[in-house]
Amino acid sequence: MADAVIPASVLRSLADKLYEKRKNAALEVEGVVKQLALAGDHDKISAVINLLTTEFTYSPQANHRKGGLIGLAAVTVGLTSEAAQHLE
Known part of the structure; x- marks a missing residue:
């Protein structure tokens, strides 16, 4: 589902x-x-x-992990005041 939201490129x-x-x-x-x-x-x-967490931050490849972390940071910035809603 997230693949449809975030382009493959x-x-x-x-x-x-x-x-x-x-x-x-x-x-x-x-x-x-x-x-x-x-x-x-x-x-x-x-x-x-979930996509960024499972496919990127848990990856054994360093560049995938780095991309996952910067992607999660971007999600947090994009959510602004609604970020607390998605924290577990």
Whole structure:
């Protein structure tokens, strides 16, 4: 489900070895999450968080982990005051 929300090219860029590509991908993730937050679609936001956690931050590859962390930070920035809703 989150794959449909976040384009595949952005997910590839999150796993790139270059910091600049990961940073630009995180900015796109932030924009998507802002739009979802404005629309009130918290199920899709949770799916994005789960995707970043399972596919990226738990990865054995260092660049995937780095991309997952910067992606989760972008999600938090995109949520602004609604971030507490998604913390476990």
